[in-house]
Amino acid sequence: MLTSEVLVLNAGFIPIRITSVKEAVCLLTSEKAVPVIEEDRYVRSPSLSIRIPSVISVVGYSSFPRKRVAFSKLNVIYRDDMACQYCGRRYSMKELTVDHVIPRSRWESITGRGLNDDFASWKNLVCACRWCNSRKGNRLLDEIGWALLREPFEPEYMPHLVISHDKAERKGWLPFCSVNVKIIDVIPDGARLPLLHAGARIV
Ligand SMILES: [Zn+2]
Incomplete structure (x- = not known):
């Protein structure tokens, strides 16, 4: 007690x-x-x-x-309320991954920027369930007709x-x-x- x-x-x-x-x-x-x-x-x-x-x-x-939010995979998952940003469903932590919205192999040609320029950042990482993550693979959302639940952002707090x-x-x-x-x-x-x-x- x-x-x-x-x-x-x-x-x-x-x-x-x-x-x-x-x-x-x-x-x-x-x-x-x-x-x-x-x-x-x-x-x-x-x-x-x-x-x-x-x-x-x-x-x-x-x-x-109040503390500045550390950039980490786990905090990306929290920012997104443990909901896959592709299918919108919420999962327990062990079913969740983070996914690069614009994949590594496409980053430079799509954005004209280097991999050290925001590729691994709050803006390009989202929480994704492992099923959506593997279905998406190296493709862009436009190419498969998917949309993000909401635009990724850097949380202030x-x-x-x-x-x-x-x-x-x-x-x-x-x-x-x-x-x-x-x-x-x-x-x-x-x-x-x-x-x-x-x-x-x-x-
Ligand atoms: Zn999903």
Whole structure:
């Protein structure tokens, strides 16, 4: 019970991290935080009886972490919400790849630019399911009558926390998750957790 997760908001009610009930209770009893949502269960000790929080707000801390988004394959997949930009379907991480929209063999003739000039960049990489990726091969979208779900772009900012929809709903966190949180349907499996940037947490 004490290891159960608690969503921590800053003073402006923006989610900044996830903590344990144990740490949350410490913050509450030392008056560094106030409860926002509480469960019907209690933590009891001889000197203390306190309702278990599921959301707390830290007193006096109103900033939140914003970091430049590192360019990586995993962040391309996140930018595209884990949806294949060709067929539009969403998949779990193990079915997803990134694809060069203009393939390597065509880049110089199509764009008139060298491979070191934006070929491997936010603008030319999209999330693709492995089936679409292999069907597309070295062809251009025009040649096979495909279109991108949306134009690839460099994200200015990505949220600090990734939380599954199920968990956010179950714990009553959803109303707080519009800023600094990315809600996803499926938490990717496997040991290699995709990171938005150093320090991002996936819960
Ligand atoms: Zn696809």
